[in-house]
Amino acid sequence: MAENKPKLEPVLFDKSVKAIDPESVRKVKLPSGVMMPIAAFGTFHSDWAQEYMKDATLEAIRLGWRHIDTARAYENEDVVGEAIKEAIGAGYISSADDLFITGKLWNGHMAKKDVVPALDNTLKALGVDKIDMYLNHWPWPNVHVPGASGDYRNPNAVPYIHEDFMETWGEIVNQKKAGKIVDVGISNHTKVTLDLLLADVDDFSRPVVNQMEMHPLFQQTELRRYMYERGIVCTGYMSLGSPQRPGRDTFKEHRADMFDPRILAIAKEAGVTPARVCLSWAAQRENKTGGYVAMATRSDWIQENLKSATEDILTPEQMLRISGDDTDANPGIDANNRLIWGQVFLWPEALGDWRVLWNDSQVFKTRDGYMKFKESFQRHYKVWQETAVSVPR
Numbered sequence: 001m002a003e004n005k006p007k008l009e010p011v012l013f014d015k016s017v018k019a020i021d022p023e024s025v026r027k028v029k030l031p032s033g034v035m036m037p038i039a040a041f042g043t044f045h046s047d048w049a050q051e052y053m054k055d056a057t058l059e060a061i062r063l064g065w066r067h068i069d070t071a072r073a074y075e076n077e078d079v080v081g082e083a084i085k086e087a088i089g090a091g092y093i094s095s096a097d098d099l100f101i102t103g104k105l106w107n108g109h110m111a112k113k114d115v116v117p118a119l120d121n122t123l124k125a126l127g128v129d130k131i132d133m134y135l136n137h138w139p140w141p142n143v144h145v146p147g148a149s150g151d152y153r154n155p156n157a158v159p160y161i162h163e164d165f166m167e168t169w170g171e172i173v174n175q176k177k178a179g180k181i182v183d184v185g186i187s188n189h190t191k192v193t194l195d196l197l198l199a200d201v202d203d204f205s206r207p208v209v210n211q212m213e214m215h216p217l218f219q220q221t222e223l224r225r226y227m228y229e230r231g232i233v234c235t236g237y238m239s240l241g242s243p244q245r246p247g248r249d250t251f252k253e254h255r256a257d258m259f260d261p262r263i264l265a266i267a268k269e270a271g272v273t274p275a276r277v278c279l280s281w282a283a284q285r286e287n288k289t290g291g292y293v294a295m296a297t298r299s300d301w302i303q304e305n306l307k308s309a310t311e312d313i314l315t316p317e318q319m320l321r322i323s324g325d326d327t328d329a330n331p332g333i334d335a336n337n338r339l340i341w342g343q344v345f346l347w348p349e350a351l352g353d354w355r356v357l358w359n360d361s362q363v364f365k366t367r368d369g370y371m372k373f374k375e376s377f378q379r380h381y382k383v384w385q386e387t388a389v390s391v392p393r
């Protein structure tokens with residue numbers, strides 16, 4: 001988006017920045033036995049950095065990142081695939097097997113018939129014959145046009161309908177059975193939608209990761225603890241507060257994690273940057289059971305962002321200052337500062353209120369259940385329009 005676009009300085013890839021030993025990066029053991037590096041290099045282009053993504057990914061691999069977070073929706077799997085090929089050519093890795101690659105099924109491909117072609121396209125573009133982690137990107141099949149502005153609405157958007165989701169999920173699990181996926185997970189699920197899913201899966205088809213927005217000013221503690229108790233690994237995204245996110249996801253209410261005075265104070269005490277504090281908090285919280293996704297297009301930042309996965313720099317007291325302990329004496333700094341409101345995914349019955357996407361007030365078990373709700377809603381809405389002085393739209 002134009003308002004976010006920084007000056008196009010030459011990107012600062014600097015070969016004198018030293019690589020981190022990938023062995024020193026903390027990993028979590030997934031139920032499959034695979035060790036997943038807790039730090040994932042993000043490849044979402046924030047609408048402006050697309051042209052740098054191949055070089056940034058190559059540089060990330062050179063500097064020791066072994067977990068790459070990709071998605072069909074980022075429209076750059078082929079570019080990431082090229083970076084992987086070049087990394088092999090340059091001797092940074094011996095094959096793609098040295099990497100842990102996360103991919104995501106896009107909303108527009110959630111119909112049962114579309115899952116296999118979507119996955120096959122992803123594998124082909126990345127140049128691999130199986131993917132380490134395949135996430136369902138969003139809980140509903142709602143799509144927006146690429147680069148959509150914040151007021152874009154798709155009239156065909158629907159809320160979470162568990163019956164439909166399970167059809168998609170069944171197809172994803174079939175691809176795990178077929179050997180094209182090693183581990184399965186979800187992204188942007190809430191506690192209620194995760195609960196419905198967990199009630200309907202066996203050990204083989206259980207999601208092992210939920211990738212969700214998480215940073216010091218938006219901690220999602222209840223959901224994070226829920227996942228911790230059930231052994232579901234959290235990879236937090238926008239861990240730095242996503243300073244260059246697209247205009248459609250930027251609102252005047254938002255606050256910047258890296259400029260928060262409490263984060264700045266801890267950074268000063270620890271002798272590190274605010275970015276490092278944000279990432280270390282993600283890596284250390286809930287007994288070090290999760291990790292983070294972070295993107296950067298400069299060698300020094302790419303290197304720095306991996307360090308939080310190699311060394312715990314925050315003391316328990318500093319962790320407490322950020323996370324709090326549910327008491328008035330130690331409230332922590334969470335400000336419920338959600339950056340991705342997801343308003344472009346809103347369905348008609350949400351009446352434009354983005355909170356409905358996240359507060360689980362419109363979640364349906366069956367298609368019939370949703371249709372009944374929709375009919376009743378339309379009847380009541382008509383009466384509302386006919387009688388009330390003002391009606392939200």
Ligand SMILES: NC(=O)c1ccc[n+]([C@@H]2O[C@H](COP(=O)([O-])OP(=O)(O)OC[C@H]3O[C@@H](n4cnc5c(N)ncnc54)[C@H](OP(=O)(O)O)[C@@H]3O)[C@@H](O)[C@H]2O)c1
Binds near residue numbers: 041043070137
């Ligand atoms: N599952 C989902 O729905 C979902 C949603 C959003 C994002 N994601 C994933 O999460 C990744 C990260 O999200 P994001 O890129 O929006 O947010 P982010 O990682 O919080 O922020 C990235 C931005 O921070 C800047 N930055 C990076 N390292 C820095 C440092 N050490 N000091 C200061 N600034 C630094 C980068 O600047 P430069 O670019 O100038 O280097 C970049 O613009 C994405 O790339 C994507 O893979 C997933």
